[in-house]
Amino acid sequence: MNMFLVAGARPNFMKIAPIYREAGRRDNISCRIVHTGQHYDYEMSQAFFKDLALPEPDYFLNAGSGTHAMQTARIMTSFEELCQKDLPDLVVVVGDVNSTLACSIVAKKLLIRVAHVEAGLRSFDMSMPEEINRIVTDSISDYFFVTEQSGVENLVKEGKPGDRIHFVGHVMIDNLFHQLGELERGDGSIEFSTSRLKEKYSEYAFLTMHRPANVDSKECFAEIAGALNIIAQDCPIFFPVHPRTRKMIGEHGIELSDNIIQLPPLPFSESLYLWKDAAIVLTDSGGLQEETTALKVRCLTLRENTERPITLRVGSNVLAGTRKESILNAYEKCMKADPGSFSVPPKWDGKASARILDILVNSL
Numbered sequence: 001m002n003m004f005l006v007a008g009a010r011p012n013f014m015k016i017a018p019i020y021r022e023a024g025r026r027d028n029i030s031c032r033i034v035h036t037g038q039h040y041d042y043e044m045s046q047a048f049f050k051d052l053a054l055p056e057p058d059y060f061l062n063a064g065s066g067t068h069a070m071q072t073a074r075i076m077t078s079f080e081e082l083c084q085k086d087l088p089d090l091v092v093v094v095g096d097v098n099s100t101l102a103c104s105i106v107a108k109k110l111l112i113r114v115a116h117v118e119a120g121l122r123s124f125d126m127s128m129p130e131e132i133n134r135i136v137t138d139s140i141s142d143y144f145f146v147t148e149q150s151g152v153e154n155l156v157k158e159g160k161p162g163d164r165i166h167f168v169g170h171v172m173i174d175n176l177f178h179q180l181g182e183l184e185r186g187d188g189s190i191e192f193s194t195s196r197l198k199e200k201y202s203e204y205a206f207l208t209m210h211r212p213a214n215v216d217s218k219e220c221f222a223e224i225a226g227a228l229n230i231i232a233q234d235c236p237i238f239f240p241v242h243p244r245t246r247k248m249i250g251e252h253g254i255e256l257s258d259n260i261i262q263l264p265p266l267p268f269s270e271s272l273y274l275w276k277d278a279a280i281v282l283t284d285s286g287g288l289q290e291e292t293t294a295l296k297v298r299c300l301t302l303r304e305n306t307e308r309p310i311t312l313r314v315g316s317n318v319l320a321g322t323r324k325e326s327i328l329n330a331y332e333k334c335m336k337a338d339p340g341s342f343s344v345p346p347k348w349d350g351k352a353s354a355r356i357l358d359i360l361v362n363s364l
């Protein structure tokens with residue numbers, strides 16, 4: 001089986017890593033990595049490849065930033081050229097970024113089979129670009145690899161054939177367990193740039209925030225910052241800042257307390273090293289809602305909705321909304337929760353990539 005494994009943006013890299021590793025263990029699979037170049041800064045891209053022990057991509061499409069249409073169009077044009085030159089049997093796309101959408105459309109029109117990993121998630125919020133990417137990708141995929149039961153239900157409701165829907169668990173959790181193992185093996189010997197900082201605080205929170213809905217609007221960002229500044233008086237916050245957010249802090253003149261310790265974007269292992277021991281994670285990321293769930297760490301989600309409802313059901317994640325008062329209320333509720341009472345969703349056991357490749361090999 002000759003497959004392309006597509007990644008473009010930071011949240012894709014940790015999802016392709018375990019699939020690539022698993023493919024390497026099997027002799028009937030040739031797996032080539034296509035990096036679209038949607039993310040390109042060292043800290044957002046190469047640092048991750050290094051940290052996740054991924055090889056240099058086989059193909060780099062150099063798409064770069066731009067409006068959604070410009071970025072999607074550039075990825076589509078280059079990916080089409082690549083597929084025409086080197087026709088794979090299968091294109092595997094992960095997640096819900098513009099690269100996922102662009103490459104699935106191109107492959108499908110060239111009659112190449114498309115497998116969508118992390119299919120079926122729905123926030124039912126069409127103002128999120130990712131929701132559009134998810135719906136369009138799922139509308140043309142041949143294989144749906146699903147992380148949680150709600151994904152299966154959404155796909156069935158949309159009329160997708162049951163024999164193409166596979167509830168396999170979560171490749172991102174495969175990677176999380178793998179990286180945690182690496183971190184524990186090197187315990188004590190790994191020195192991170194934030195090691196001293198972590199030692200200095202016995203209790204801290206960990207924050208990530210980059211969604212356009214939260215940071216592009218000055219009013220919304222200021223409202224969230226108001227709550228964060230109050231929380232930081234109770235519990236200092238480590239905050240690796242995404243490039244989009246950095247730009248918006250400057251443009252909007254957002255004031256953040258000195259107890260919110262701003263850091264550059266961190267490699268995967270260093271970020272894990274910090275958040276796994278945090279008293280609470282505050283985030284608008286999709287991935288962190290799930291990773292905290294897998295390790296039973298409290299998570300407060302700075303959004304009005306989530307496409308990952310299982311994380312709410314098992315108790316680790318609380319939806320905080322984006323108003324100051326609602327965030328402060330959710331913070332109080334979340335801090336009272338006992339992580340020992342949280343549970344881990346079914347099949348989040350580190351074996352999703354193996355299940356996916358078994359299904360693909362058997363059916364192709």
Ligand code: UD1
Nearest residue numbers: 009010011038039040041044065066097098129130243244
């Ligand atoms: C993208 C994904 C989002 C994901 C996020 C994780 C889409 C629609 N969005 O959003 O789902 O959660 O990645 O990071 O695909 N920039 C840099 N350096 C880079 C990349 C981007 O400075 O390496 C800056 C550019 O100014 C760019 C902006 O960040 O315009 C936004 O990047 P973009 O890829 O458009 O979207 P993200 O907000 O990163």
